[in-house]
Every structure is written in C-alpha cells, then in structure tokens.
Amino acid sequence: MPSSASETIAISISQLRADLTGRVIAPDDTEYDEARRIFPGGIDRRPAVIVRPADASDVAHIVSLARDSGQELAVRSGGHSIYAVSEGGIVLDLCEMKDLQIDVEGRTAWAETGLTAGEYTNAVGAHGLATGFGDTASVGIGGITLGGGVGYLVRKYGLTIDDLLAAEIVTADGELLHVDADNHPDLFWAIRGGGGNFGVVTRYKFRLHQVDQFVGGFLFLPATHEVIHSFMAEAEAAPEELSTIANVMTAPPMPFLPQEYHGKPVVMAIMAYAGDTEAGERAMAPFRALSTPIADMVRPMTYPEIYPPDMEDYHPIGAVRTMFVDAIDHDAVDTIIERLQSSTAMMTAAQLRVLGGAMARVPDDATAFAHRGRKIMVNVAALYEKPEDREKYEAWIAEFAAALNEGDASGYVNFLNDEGGERIRAAYPGPTWDRLKAVKRRYDPTNLFRLNQNIPPSQEGTGK
Ligand SMILES: Cc1cc2nc3c(=O)[nH]c(=O)nc-3n(C[C@H](O)[C@H](O)[C@H](O)COP(=O)(O)OP(=O)(O)OC[C@H]3O[C@@H](n4cnc5c(N)ncnc54)[C@H](O)[C@@H]3O)c2cc1C
Numbered sequence: 001m002p003s004s005a006s007e008t009i010a011i012s013i014s015q016l017r018a019d020l021t022g023r024v025i026a027p028d029d030t031e032y033d034e035a036r037r038i039f040p041g042g043i044d045r046r047p048a049v050i051v052r053p054a055d056a057s058d059v060a061h062i063v064s065l066a067r068d069s070g071q072e073l074a075v076r077s078g079g080h081s082i083y084a085v086s087e088g089g090i091v092l093d094l095c096e097m098k099d100l101q102i103d104v105e106g107r108t109a110w111a112e113t114g115l116t117a118g119e120y121t122n123a124v125g126a127h128g129l130a131t132g133f134g135d136t137a138s139v140g141i142g143g144i145t146l147g148g149g150v151g152y153l154v155r156k157y158g159l160t161i162d163d164l165l166a167a168e169i170v171t172a173d174g175e176l177l178h179v180d181a182d183n184h185p186d187l188f189w190a191i192r193g194g195g196g197n198f199g200v201v202t203r204y205k206f207r208l209h210q211v212d213q214f215v216g217g218f219l220f221l222p223a224t225h226e227v228i229h230s231f232m233a234e235a236e237a238a239p240e241e242l243s244t245i246a247n248v249m250t251a252p253p254m255p256f257l258p259q260e261y262h263g264k265p266v267v268m269a270i271m272a273y274a275g276d277t278e279a280g281e282r283a284m285a286p287f288r289a290l291s292t293p294i295a296d297m298v299r300p301m302t303y304p305e306i307y308p309p310d311m312e313d314y315h316p317i318g319a320v321r322t323m324f325v326d327a328i329d330h331d332a333v334d335t336i337i338e339r340l341q342s343s344t345a346m347m348t349a350a351q352l353r354v355l356g357g358a359m360a361r362v363p364d365d366a367t368a369f370a371h372r373g374r375k376i377m378v379n380v381a382a383l384y385e386k387p388e389d390r391e392k393y394e395a396w397i398a399e400f401a402a403a404l405n406e407g408d409a410s411g412y413v414n415f416l417n418d419e420g421g422e423r424i425r426a427a428y429p430g431p432t433w434d435r436l437k438a439v440k441r442r443y444d445p446t447n448l449f450r451l452n453q454n455i456p457p458s459q460e461g462t463g464k
Pocket of ligand 1: 039075076077078079080081082083084094113133134135136138139140141142143144145146147148149150151195196197199200201202414415451452453
C-alpha cells in the first residue's frame with residue numbers, strides 16, 4: 001500500500017496477466033489505441049493498463065490492486081461517458097462480461113454489465129419482453145442503469161432503475177455483495193441513481209415487461225413555433241404508452257429528407273408507443289396532424305427495432321447541457337428556434353423529453369433519482385469538429401441553457417459532463433445528497449471510485 005495519498009505503486013503487466021483470467025492490454029499492444037478510445041470524441045488519455053475482466057473475481061482483483069497501488073481507477077461498461085478512461089491509471093473495462101440469463105416465465109433477467117442496451121434489448125426482445133434503457137443501442141447497461149435510465153418506455157414502465165430488482169457489486173474492500181431490497185438496502189438504494197460511486201456492479205437483475213406489440217419510429221416535422229409548442233402539449237396529453245423524444249435540430253443530410261431541409265431546423269421526433277397497433281396509430285394521429293410531416297417513418301414494429309442503427313466509428317465532440325423544466329412556453333420555443341438558426345456548430349439540437357407516467361409515481365426517496373415530479377427533460381447540444389473550438393461552443397451552449405433554464409441547477413446525472421461539483425450536488429436534491437454521502441462513507445470512505453460524477457465521502461464539500 002502506498003505510504004501517502006500522492007504516491008503510487010507501478011503495476012506489473014506480467015504479474016497481472018498471470019493473476020487474471022481476463023485480458024490485459026498494455027500500451028505496446030496493437031489493440032491499445034482502439035481499447036482506450038471512448039464514445040465522446042476529442043479525449044485522448046493514455047492509461048497505464050486496460051483490463052478486461054472475465055468475471056467478478058477478476059473485478060475484485062483489480063479493485064484491490066487499484067486501492068493498494070494508489071493508481072487512478074476508471075470503470076467502464078459501454079464507454080459513453082467522459083470518465084471511461086484514465087490518464088496514466090487503470091481502466092477496468094467490463095465490455096467482455098456479457099452473460100445474460102433470461103427467466104421467461106418469471107419475467108426477470110440477470111445481465112452482466114458489459115452488455116449494451118441494444119444487445120440486451122435484442123436478446124430479451126426475442127421473447128417479446130423488454131426492460132427500458134435509453135435511446136441509443138451502444139450505451140452500456142452498466143452506466144445508464146446506475147444514473148437512472150430514461151428511455152422509450154419511461155412513461156409506461158418508469159426508469160431503468162424502477163425495473164432493477166437486485167445487483168452484485170464489488171465494493172472498495174474487494175468484497176462481492178448481493179444487494180436488493182433486503183440485503184444492503186442502503187447500497188441498493190444508492191446505486192439506483194447515485195452512479196458508479198459505490199463499487200463495481202458485475203451484474204444486474206432486471207424485471208422484464210411484455211412488449212410484444214409496439215408502434216414507433218421517426219416523425220420529421222417542420223420546426224415552426226406552432227409545431228414545437230403543440231408537440232409538447234400533445235406529448236403531455238398522450239396516453240402513458242407513448243413516450244416521445246423531440247429533437248429540434250438542424251437536419252442532418254439524411255437520404256430520406258428532401259435536400260431543402262438539410263442544415264435547416266426540423267423536429268426529428270422519435271415516437272415510441274408500447275401497446276397494440278390500433279391504439280398506437282390513434283395516439284400518433286394528433287402529432288401527424290400538427291403539419292404535413294417531412295418524413296413519416298412511424299409504423300408497427302418489434303420493440304428492439306426502435307433503436308436506430310449505431311453509427312460505425314462515430315465519436316462526436318460536443319458541448320452539452322441537461323436540465324429539467326416544467327414547461328416549454330412560447331418564449332422557450334422562440335429561444336430554441338433563434339439559437340438553432342444562429343449557431344455556427346456542425347450540428348445543434350434541443351432535445352425535449354416529456355416525462356411523467358410511471359416514472360412520476362415512484363416516491364422521490366425510493367431511489368437516489370429524486371426528480372420524479374419533473375415534467376420535461378431538456379438536453380441542448382452543439383457538435384463541432386475541432387477540439388480547439390471547445391471554449392467557444394461551451395460558452396455558446398452555456399448561454400443557450402441559461403436562456404431555457406427555469407432557475408434551478410438541477411439536471412439528470414447521466415447527461416452531465418465535467419461541469420463541477422455544484423451541478424453534481426444539484427442532481428441530488430432534498431435529503432438525497434446527504435443520504436448518498438453517508439452510503440459513500442460506509443462503502444468507499446477513501447473515494448476509490450472517484451472518476452465519475454463524484455459524491456465525495458467527506459462531511460463537507462460538493463465535488464472533486
Ligand atoms: C449518444 C448517447 C445517448 C444517450 N442516451 C441516453 C438516454 O436516452 N437515456 C439515458 O438515460 N441516458 C442516455 N445517455 C447517457 C448515458 O446513460 C450515460 O452516458 C452512461 O453513463 C453511459 O453508460 P456506459 O456504460 O455506456 O458508459 P461508461 O462510460 O462505460 O460508464 C459511465 C460511468 O458509469 C460508471 N460505471 C459504468 N459501469 C459501471 C459498473 N458496472 N459498475 C460501477 N460503475 C460503472 C462509471 O463511473 C463510468 O464512468 C446517452 C449518452 C450518449 C453518449
């Protein structure tokens with residue numbers, strides 16, 4: 001063990017290879033550059049070693065090694081967050097732990113953390129079953145679950161964590177714990193929204209829902225003031241079976257969009273109705289009536305088909321901000337249209353997700369996600385090409401977000417970037433923050449798991 005906090009002990013790659021069943025990738029291995037790459041672009045960190053564990057005992061070994069050596073530890077499942085890679089430390093990359101045990105009769109599944117949302121959804125979808133994750137197939141179930149999980153089934157079945165029944169987690173002392181409502185209930189509460197602060201989850205037990213009838217797909221509408229405003233009203237009034245994601249954005253040059261719209265603001269809505277075809281078509285009618293659609297790709301489909309295909313080798317550089325609001329009023333619509341039109345970024349978007357339904361029926365204190373009553377989640381983003389433009393677009397997005405913000409700093413932790421301790425604090429309103437800190441002190445008193453949206457164990461302090 002290092003004798004002071006700043007001291008680290010070097011890692012022996014050959015010893016690691018001898019000790020582990022899984023893979024060890026060192027800087028001179030040919031796959032190193034690919035293995036250190038994460039989804040967000042513009043991040044170029046060089047870890048000392050990347051370990052891809054085969055099982056929970058490999059995970060426990062690495063957790064103990066990181067603790068005893070003082071090396072920084074990055075924990076990674078799908079690699080979509082900015083914290084998925086360390087500069088100079090250890091990356092614990094769980095992507096090869098993909099075991100999935102589906103209990104079709106019992107409607108549950110034990111899933112290892114290395115599965116992506118798409119892999120899990122396809123596998124359980126073969127039985128007409130589903131657990132809700134987010135909007136993107138390549139996102140890891142590991143990261144999204146720990147932050148909450150807001151996706152296509154949010155209004156019908158709630159957040160991903162509302163379907164989490166149990167988990168297995170390696171804590172900072174290297175122990176593998178089974179957590180559920182009866183075992184370590186404090187830890188089970190904390191990992192449902194508190195992120196990767198408490199240990200490394202090796203596998204999750206999820207509830208499965210029957211989702212064997214589904215209507216969904218893209219609906220492109222003109223981004224007029226009236227369409228945006230009415231879309232939000234219709235989305236709130238819609239039955240809970242329907243969850244929508246309205247991306248008001250500059251249109252990408254997609255082949256099915258007429259050329260005159262390329263680069264112009266459009267509403268790219270993803271419509272997701274978890275129910276039968278007839279009722280689904282009825283629920284879509286008010287949206288189709290808002291204006292003649294530019295493209296209407298909504299149709300009966302299997303639930304897994306709602307996930308757009310992942311783009312190969314896509315690593316966007318982006319400035320993003322997330323917030324909750326209670327309404328998108330006329331001023332907010334004007335702001336969105338005006339900002340999108342004046343942007344010089346490669347692509348800009350305001351993503352509007354109407355919440356409510358099953359998500360809102362869970363009490364705020366039942367899990368560490370305490371935004372149950374918030375009506376709308378807004379994410380604004382500017383994607384750009386050159387990392388050196390970061391400052392310019394960060395300032396632009398901060399202004400955009402401030403213009404929409406209703407006066408509180410709260411946001412959804414899974415969409416936070418490196419935005420400082422105050423924003424992490426605000427992601428956990430009410431007594432949630434103090435409860436999380438108490439659990440952190442109990443299970444990770446030295447803050448071994450700190451490369452994340454960090455909840456420090458100290459009595460005081462809001463960030464790293
Ligand atoms: C393109 C895109 C679309 C998205 N869409 C949605 C969406 O629709 N809904 C939504 O809710 N979120 C969405 N997100 C946010 C997403 O949920 C977070 O980025 C999430 O952290 C990604 O999980 P991951 O496993 O892919 O990432 P990783 O970077 O691998 O993990 C994220 C963090 O979680 C922790 N972690 C991961 N696995 C474990 C584990 N097994 N044990 C302990 N800690 C762990 C680590 O702290 C890590 O830093 C989206 C993100 C992107 C980039």
